[in-house]
Amino acid sequence: MTNLLLHICCAGCLCAPLEELRSEGLKVHGYFYNPNIHPLLEFRKRLKALRVLQESDPIEIDYCEEYGLREYLSEVNYEGNNRCEDCYSLRLRTTAHHAKEKGFDAFCSTLLFSKQQDHEKIKVMGEQIAERVGIPFEYRDYRHLCECSQRIAKKKMLYRQSYCGCIFSEFERYENTTRNLYGGWKLKENSASSNTQKEEKLNCP
Ligand code: SF4
Ligand code: SF4
DSSP states (O other): OOEEEOSSOOOOOTTHHHHHHTTTTTTTEEEOOTTOSSSHHHEEEEEEEHHHHHHOOOOOOEESOOOOOOHHHHHHHTOOOOOOHHHHHHHHHHHHHHHTTTOOOOEEEEEGGSSSOOOOHHOOOOOHHHHHHSBBBBOOOOGHHHHHHHHHHHTTOOOOOOOOHHHHHHHHHHHHHHHHHHHHHHHHTTTHHHHHHHHHHTTTO
């Protein structure tokens, strides 16, 4: 039986592929190492979601609980176009080394199971790192299970994030919502009188 160290970035892409890997006869051990998740409370939410998953699933997970903002900023060229490449490389490299140190047979990452990530880049990078570190990369493409996995995570009431992870991806996710948010405030002010009318109708104190 192959003892696989699976890098996990959050619970979202994990649920369905985990069952597939097991049905293929692999023994899956998780590894939470994500210095790319910011800010701190978001990092803790994603980490906690895995602990919640463990309450209903026997998967063992090694957690790197240190908040890695500084590590991320020193390793990733966030000004250039290769931000995600640097980020993948950091996480895959560390996973490969951890797998080798702990005596696993191979490593893999839930990054490969997402439709949002650069699948081909992760595949090539995983194979290169495997060769350099000297441990096999167990490549899998479970992108077709993406929606199913999210549904299972929802059913299990696991936290599902709304942006990739780093502070830059959070900005990109929400930058176009700013105007609407301010519009919302304006709307609130403008509709103050109609709210008062509503409140009167409802007999609010
Ligand atoms: S790729 Fe995104 S959704 Fe999938 S496990 Fe990683 S952080 Fe979660
Ligand atoms: S967008 Fe996602 S993959 Fe890209 S650098 Fe940020 S956390 Fe890493």
